[in-house]
Amino acid sequence: MTTELQPLHGNQACALAAVAAGCRFFAGYPITPSSEIAEHMSHELPRVGGVFVQMEDEIGSLAACIGASFGGAKAMTATSGPGFSLMQENLGYAAMTETPCVIVNVMRGGPSTGMPTRPAQGDLMQARWGTHGDHPIIVLTPASVQEIYTETTRAFALSERFRVPVVVLYDQVVAQLLESIEVPPAEQSVAADRPWAAAGNGFQPYAETESLVPPMVRPGEGLRVHTTGLTHAPTGFPTQAPPVADRALKRLLEKIEKHRDVIDKSDAYRCEDAEIVIVACGITARAARRAVATLREEGVKAGLFRPLTMWPFPERAFRAATANARRVLVPELNAGQLILEVERLTAGRRPVAGLNRVDGEPLAPRQISDRVKELARHD
């Protein structure tokens, strides 16, 4: 297997990975600090016969992606917090209609227009619960330019396979960073298409299947499909019949739970004997990794657990990584979001502490190691 080392910026890696995965439609409204993704897509897509559209806003951007996806294309949009807020309605529509699409959110300081050129991690919970109602969603959190490439290609694979919107969520630091990465051979990056429906009598577009993912109708091949954001029966038509509505929503949620073995992804660094486990993502995880290395040199048994799939949260791996820990520390660039999930899973079995920064600057390794030492004094 040959790989070539290539210097890429984070957002550039995202665009190239999307094209390599098979993305052939991009609709977006450029916004700092994600704009380079749109810029690179506008160069790359025409070269491969794809379509780039600069839309009037972010509502239209995701709407266009959903339409393109129903037309058979792998589609992506990219934005930052203010645009991600505008996309929430259509994100729910994509979840409900089971339309594959990839949404990149490069996080900046918020709320509202906040701090456009500053890193933040304030959209972790919005990415999970931003649109209304119980809904399936997958959120991936890369921490390096290399991971932006691999996680963007994974986003397409998951989105197509499970017919679910996938959010790729990273921060301004990683977005603008230049690093040399190993670009995998093209054939490894291509995402398989969503399951396609075959013509036949009694076809139902939202039928219950073994995988819980109904095959999708390929446009123009004779099958008829009714698509709606209203709760729908396997026929695709609206229903409010309680047993049918109950099964419709539960199938949407179960199709994610059933495939957790494929969807979950995380990285545990020196957690085996760790007395304190740090849980972090994005640029904060890289600061934490350095902190762990320094602490270990000083004899402090620290480890790092890093979710690459943020939602659904990799519960099983988290429990294994923290099994022997006395404490858990959750540093994050927000007022305390990831810590809520960590506390839920820890359920009071060991103390969980936070370390938060919301001034537009990343957490430094030293701040994290100092906090670990401060906590260790209580033991």
Next chain:
Amino acid sequence: MSRLEIRLAGSGGQGLITGARILFEAFSMEGRRAAQSQSYEPTSRGGFCYSDLILADDATDYPLVTGLDVLIALDQTGADRSAAMVKPGATVLYDERLVTAPPAGEFNAHALPLNAHAVSAGSARGANIVALGAYAAMSGTCRLESLEEAIRRETPERFVAMNLEAARAGFRLGKERS
């Protein structure tokens, strides 16, 4: 080799990001993994600007500055705003005319005629490249040939000859002073 943190600091328009990108390429040719970042503000027409290069054996290491091993300051703004991040014993290279008050501390500091040599090579705008040449010679971390090849790759065609001249002038300057 262990972790090495390098900053080019000055004002917008001095080619600090281009300089770091060239150094990134040069180090890559020498087989070293690097991460390059920069101030992310509208400073193309002045105002404090910097560009950082972190060399580390572990590609997943923290990619931002924790304490500078090397500061290259092209003007007083760059020197003043970066001084607090320079580690004791670090190498500090600065322009002898545009930096009148260099960072105070136990540094390996060198006042160099970066602008003057750049003007001789064709333009004061090449001071960033003169600085790279001087750094390469003084530190021994990067060969002149790698720097030259990086310049050919990373600068527009019409500036290549001038930049190569600036890099060589800087390299000679660095050799004289080390």
